[in-house]
Amino acid sequence: MMQPLHAPPNEAGVSALPRRVAESMMPTEERIGSRHTDAAAEARLRARYAAQRRFKAYGVLAIGVAIGALLWLLITLLSNGVTAFVQTNLRLAITFDPAVVDPQGNQSPESLAQGDFGRVIRDALRQRFPDAQGRVAVRNLLALLSSGAEFELRxxxxxDPSMIGTTQPVWVLASSDVDMFRKGFFEKAADGGAGGRLNAQQVAWIEELAASGDLALQWNRLFFKAGDSRDPELVGVLGGVLGSFFTLFVCLVLAFPFGVAAAIYLEEFAPKNRFTDIIEVNINNLAAVPSIIFGLLGLAVFLNFFGMPRSAPLVGGIVLALMSLPTIIIASRAALRAVPPSIREAAYGLGASKMQVVLHHVLPLGLPGMLTGSIIAMAQALGETAPLLMIGMVAFIVDIPQGLTSSATALPVQIFMWADNPERGFVEKTSAAIIVLLAFLLTMNAIAIFLRKKFERRW
Amino acid sequence: MDSNIAPSQPSVPTVVSPPMLQNEPPAIAARTVNVFYGEKHALKDVTIDIYRRQVTAFIGPSGCGKSTFLRCFNRMNDIIETCRVTGRITLDGGDIYDPRLDVVQLRARVGMVFQKPNPFPKSIYDNIAYGPRIHGLTTSRKELDNVVEQSLRRAALWDEVKDRLSEPGTALSGGQQQRLCIARAIAVSPDVILMDEPCSALDPIATAKIEELMDELRQDYTIIIVTHSMQQAARVSQRTAFFHLGELVEVGPTEEIFTRPQDKRTQDYITGRFG
Incomplete structure (x- = not known):
């Protein structure tokens, strides 16, 4: 296969050439056309095209594998997670006895906060199924309710205090086991129970409720407005989303200006000497440092030395900013270097100072590239878990974070924690949280693309 | 189209044999100029006078240092870090390599047009207005409008672009872009315009337009042009300097250089024996 495509010009004579080529060079009467049209040449041509087709096939194969893997991932995620966006609720005729729900009798929020809404729900359920007699049966019956149902009802x-004193049908949250059974994740066992969590009696009650239309899947609002919980039916992603948002906000505010400023200085102003060479090598090395090391740095410096609050998005943002800086600097320098030198020359030739050249011409032209680099760095930071573990953002936090210094967790950490829980109900919640994370990511990228297009159109 | 064919005589210069104003002091005087790129000695002991209101052409084979020399006049070589210039170049008697001299002011006085048309990716108007803006030459929008119009008129581009001043300069054709760059240089009202092979990326028709323009501009400006085309040098310039391997071989009135070259190397080059 080492046949040269063209015979090199060789003064040593035809003997140095491959035999086939040498023959084809001989001036014979029989041969019509040149050595680029004979059979050997056509064979060479066919081989060339075959090589090209193979090369293209490898490319198509690679892209096919990538798309297939992506589709598989998305389909798995969606099929596992989509059910988490609806939740099983029970309809019960609840009597809002003023003596129970409104101990002070003035319908004020303070009074209602002391009311026992759990009792009215429990009473309503026991009224619905009067056949549940005895401690065990009642306990089994009440296990159909979510422990969070009363807070939502309150x-x-x-x-709407006008409900007090009336009896009306109200949808209340069912427990995760009922939810799993309704969604078909629990298989019915031979004894009439299901999933090893529900007994025959409970299954019968659930089926009775379903038959009368008092058990239904409804949009899961709680998932978007709650924080973490021990009960799978009560968890929400808002805590993680806001934690991630605050963390990324700090990260972007710190990393983008510093990264761009560093890139501009290094690329446009810094003298090229040994010192700047060392800086450059170190920036490139920092980009390859495992992220957990940045977490250790945050723990040692920000928490232990500066005494910053544990689990706070502020510290998480600073740590992630340190981690994204090298990526942003490298991408920004590449974007600046890609600005054609002719534009610089034109500006210098008109008498623009160095700063004017950079601010008026180089920076606007490099900005789209810088934005792209920064958004990649931000996307990396969004998915980062390891450094956040080190600074305590892995805690079980029920409250929704209110600001940069309140305790919070981040979406990927939240996913990690849910994936660790043994309850069947967390499986779909984990997938749903991943879907939310991907949506977050897509939104960020969409904003970046929008900004990029906007700046590109101006220039 | 074969771009080697010279354009069909764009304009016969009105002054066929220019008066050599040798009594007038030169606009630019270079004395024993040497340029080094790191270890490479790119320009060796060049001494030359450039006269006012004339086109001076630098010719010579590739790599002979003519572009390097041109870039000494507005200190564009400063941008290249390894570049070192020795000797003395004066503009109207003032040393342009004086450390006290502000290079920004120098470049306002010595404009430049590059080999490849390089309009800014901005509107036609902003391209022309950029120079006056950064140097603060105008005080009102009206004045700036006026400068833009005059510059475009001088560059013979006004009629073609007057209705689309807000369109990007990069949307123009190659020849128009190069005239835009000339207009941009004129807008700062420089004394000297340097042109580094301004027609090498253009077709013969656009080339003819630029050459015509140069002939007009030399009424007001001192023009130095680097060119690979000897026909172009013969057509547009009044004085020609021939460079070879970093040396200035010969300089004199264009007619004499092309008809009676003193040096064997010049003769070989203009008759096409090398280069």
Whole structure:
């Protein structure tokens, strides 16, 4: 296969050439056309095209594998996670006895906050199924309710106190086991139970509720407005989303200006000498440092030395900014270097000072590239878990973070923690949280693309 | 189209044999100029006078240092870090390598047009207005409008672009872009315009337009042009300098250089024996 495509010009004579080529060079009467049209040449041509086709096939194969893997991932995620966006609720005829729910009798939020809404729900359920007699049966019956149902009901009554004193049908949250059974994740066992968590009696109650239309899947609002919880039916991603948002906000505010400023200085102003060479090598090395090391740095410096708050998005943002800086600097320098030198020359030739050349011409032209680099760095930071573990953002935090210094967790950490929980109900919540994370990521990228297009159109 | 064919005589210079104003002091005087790129000695002991309101052409084979020399006049070589210039170049008697001299002011006085048309990726108007803006030459929008119009008129581009001043300069054709760059240089009202092979990327028709323009501009400006085309040097310039391997071989009135070259190397080059 080492046949040269063209015979090199060789003064040593035809003997140095491959035999086939040498023959084809001989001036014979029989041969018509040149040595580029004979059979050997055509064979060479065919081989060339075959090589090209193979090369293209490898490319198509690579892209096919990539798309297939991506589709597989997305389909798995969606099929596992989409059910988490609806939640099983029970409809019960609840009697809002003023003596129970409104101990002070003035319908004020303070009074209602002391009311026992759990009792009215439990009473309503026991009334619905009077056949549940005895401690064990009652306990089994009440296990159909979510422990969080009463808090949701209380909020509803505080918003609308006119319900007090009346009896009306109200949807309340079912427990995760009921939810799993309704969604078909629990298989019915021979004894009439399901999933090893529900017994025959409970399954019968659930089926009775379903038959009368008092058990239904409804949009899971709680998932978007709650924080973490021990009960799978009560968890929400808002805590993680806001934690991630605050963390990325700090990260972007710190890393983008510093990164761009460093890139501009290094690329446009810094003298090229041994010192700047060392800086450059170190920036490139920093980009390859494992992220957990940055977490250790944050723990040692920000928490232990400066005494910053544990689990705070502020510290998480600073640590992630340190981690993204090298990426942003490298991408920004590449974007600056890609600005054609002719534009610089034109500006210098008109008498622009160095700063004017950079600010008026180089920076606007490099900005789209810088934005792209920064958004890649931000996307990396969004998915980062390891450094956040070191600074305590892995805690079980029920409250929604209110600001940069309140305790928070981040979306990927939240996913990691849910994936670790043994309850069947967390499986779909984990997938759903991943879907939310991907949506977050897509939104960020969309904003970046929008900004990029906007700046490109101006120039 | 074969771009080697010379354009069909764009304009016969009105002054066929220019008056050599040798009594007038030169606009630019270079004395024993040497340029080094790191270890490479790119320009060796060049001494030359450039006269006012004339086109001076630098010719010579590739790598002979003519572009390097041109870039000494507005200190564009400063941008290249390894570049070192020795000797003395004066503009109207003032040393342009004086450390006290501000290079920004120098470049306002010595404009430059590059080999490849390089308009800014901005509107036509902003391209022309950029120089006056950064140097603060105008005080009102009206004045700036006026400068833009005059510059475009001088560059013979006004009629073609007057209705689309807000369109990007990069949307023009190659020849128009190069005239835009000339207009941009004129807008700063320099004394000297340096042109580094301004027509090498243009077709013969656009080339003819630029050459015509140069002939007009030399009424007001001192023009130095680097060119690979000897026909172009013969057509547009009044004085020609021939460079070879970093040396200035010969300089004199264009007619004499092309008809009676003193040096064997010049003769070989203009008759096409090398280069």
């Amino acid at each position: 909020d509803r009554v505080i918003a």
